[in-house]
């Protein structure tokens with residue numbers, strides 16, 4: 001194995017991150033306050049539009065946790081959540097002592113199935129426990145069916161948290177992902193479309209909500225000369241240094257989306273005729289194509305391809321294992337239809353970095369074509 005490793009989705013720096021970090025050092029603001037945070041948040045607000053108010057945090061997971069706290073989710077509550085996701089969407093529900101109730105996917109976007117969501121809400125409410133929130137995910141950057149989900153959420157008066165960790169740059173009906181629910185969350189982990197090395201953000205709709213989130217994210221400190229606290233808070237704010245990386249990354253967000261979409265187009269052109277299914281972009285949707293995914297005919301084919309790629313030092317990964325199949329969640333309630341399980345069995349994420357070279361991509365499809 002002497003060929004250079006191709007990763008699934010590695011960080012891709014713009015080159016101007018260091019400039020912002022140096023400015024932070026020069027100003028002396030290296031703590032979780034400062035101009036870089038303010039600028040990073042303002043740049044995100046510009047991209048998201050709709051008067052969004054952004055709170056930069058130290059992870060996407062922290063953002064989901066805070067959103068649940070803001071909605072008053074407590075011990076013993078239940079929260080509806082898309083099963084087909086990364087575990088970071090679900091863990092904060094458990095941190096709060098609440099119960100995740102998993103909802104399976106539909107075929108067009110692989111995200112939450114709206115009808116199943118409604119079935120679950122009705123059934124759980126009948127049992128005497130109306131869900132406190134709905135967590136919907138735009139997996140791999142593909143927007144979920146938000147019109148349908150929001151309509152159901154409104155009908156039953158349940159707030160929506162939109163996990164747009166993988167979907168910065170994606171849009172639905174012309175509105176950016178992250179602005180479609182009551183709260184949105186973003187992630188800037190190393191593998192995401194842009195990175196701050198590690199970080200996240202909560203997207204709120206009002207300045208009051210933003211202020212409340214900042215308060216909770218900085219240990220819920222009361223207005224007093226001494227340290228005084230009347231409620232439990234968190235240490236979740238992003239550091240100003242890390243925000244400097246984010247400022248540099250915001251300069252190239254559009255380029256990163258273009259590069260990811262070009263990866264998808266390339267794979268579809270090269271492999272589309274070979275019997276693989278590619279997730280198509282619905283009419284009212286723009287996806288950032290964070291990861292290009294393919295569906296093979298069977299588990300065995302998927303594994304053959306994955307192992308052949310690994311042998312050539314190329315990283316690929318099965319589609320995310322649904323939460324209702326995770327050992328840690330075996331005792332939780334799930335409303336299933338077999339779709340996310342089937343996707344997990346047959347699907348593969350291909351290397352999708354925005355820094356893939358033409359030669360890398362040729363190397364990847366050559367291995368797949370051989371099989």
Ligand SMILES: *Cc1c(COP(=O)(O)O)cnc(C)c1O
Pocket residue numbers: 058059060061062085086088089137139163165166186187188189198199200
């Ligand atoms: C990455 C990710 C998160 C969590 O973000 P972190 O910044 O890694 O905590 C949440 N949800 C989804 C769908 C993700 O892909």
